[in-house]
Amino acid sequence: MTAAETVKLKEKKKEKYWVATVKKLFRNKLAIIGLVIVMIQIVMAVFAPLMTSYDPVKQDLVNSEMPLFSEGHWLGTDNYGRDVWTRIVFGARISLVVGITAVSLGLLGGIVLGLLAGYYRRLDAVIMRIVDLLFSFPGILLAMLIIAILGTSLVNVAIAISIWSVPTCARIVRGSVLSIKEKEYIMAMRSMGASDLRIMVRHILPNASAPIIVFATMRMATAILSTASLSYLGLGAQPPTPEWGAMISQGQDFMWSSPHLTIVPGIAIMLTVFAFNVLGDGLRDALDPNMDI
């Protein structure tokens, strides 16, 4: 077999693997439900201004605290007369943006540290001790410590959650690197004179992608939940930002008269977190049922 044929065969195998993965994922009903909810949220987030004719922050005190299914406001209005559906739709945008930012930054840090720790034995001890140290804090506490330094805002929440994600991601990547770097094809690349950077980025990282994809999906659920929690505590989004956690916090004061102000954003958070969790579960089963995440 010529070299070109070998490459073709490898590409075919790779394609087959991904097709099989997608097929497996689509056989999982819960994962499909999760995927549909995530897609709906993405559509809501991208086309938010087209999905409502109201402003999410503009007050309309004449129409305050309207109940569910009121005319023109099917999810009612809050104590300032703001349309709850509008705030939910714009809240989806905030949740996704903060979640994606936090997870991307966390992945970046985790992948770099994990690759270095797994590939270079000398760096391993130092990096993993730092990771162990970060693991000594319950996640929300670490996030709060970072917010205590940076101050309260949504941007700082994203940074805090990303730092909190780094140690877990680093551990996952390191574990994969340790097993992959001993494989024959990596040794072959090394003997052919490939640089460490090339081996890590072109050959190890793609082969460690499965657990990273699963981690990222599940971490989206954690990130969205944590953003809402921190905003609920008053450490994230500040009024009048239409963030779901902040909406629950404000709605709690009107629980007696307008319980929907608390119930509706809670359902939005729950559905989104549920969707990312089941999608992550489905991806894990489809990519590799023995994966340890």
Added chain:
Amino acid sequence: MIALIIRRFLQLVFLLFGISFLVFSSMYIAPGDPAAVIGGPTATESDISAIRANLGLDDPFLVQYARYVGNAVQGDFGYSYQTTQPVADAITVRFPNTLKLAIASMVVAVIIGIITGLISALRQNSWLDVSATTFALAGISIPNFWLGAILILIFSVNLQWLPVGGMSNPFYTVEGLKELVLPAITLGTGSAAMIARMARSSMLEVIRADYVRTARAKGVREKNIIWIHTLKNAMIPIITVIGLNFGFLLGGTIITEKVFAINGVGRLMIDAIAARDFPMVQGSVLLVATLFVLVNLLVDIVYTYIDPRIKYD
């Protein structure tokens, strides 16, 4: 076993130094001058300089850190910028409420989690299993601050069975127990869901093991198979999750205390962060993180007792 415990304790000492260093340096690099905060808006430059000199804030970082650790091991965590009260006193007053809440939630989580997981595994693919799995998925996805609000709405506002919040009565009184019910369920549900998931998969794995089949073939009663042969072996991963979840619960108390207006360390921490009261933040974070690593150590030790095959290098 003893060698393992000694080694883990030594590692713990280093870890605690690391935690204290991280917490101290975080507050050190945080923007804002503590002396100006203490002095208040009317303080002059000379007042602020005097406060800085008095608190030793002009000393090099490592000197300040060494002084902080030296004082902390003697139980002195400094004074609150807000109230000028000793941090240790403020934490001591509030800590019992936090601990009470964490333990009560853990009890709720372990009982619900293990029972749900066991039923789910023993009746695999039945409607009970589907209900338990759905509960587990929902439990992981529900924001606990929202669950708390909904529980208040149902049981306190509408039914008026349980108090809306607070924690002022001793836990052994009826009133004290009533105060604990909703916060413990709120905080424990997420952990119960995680424990249930782990208990189910762990039980399913063990239940299919050869030695269980052998026991069944020898005519051992089903009850004995479950309690003697299966559960103990299935407990190892479950204990891991329980241990990890205790830390999760310690973190979770912060939110639950806010929902139910409980005067605990978590609420103290949130107020301190909002007011940038750094000594209070340092003290409370240090306490929760220390408890977290101590619990993890305890879990490690319990592992080796339950499964003597486990050895740590």
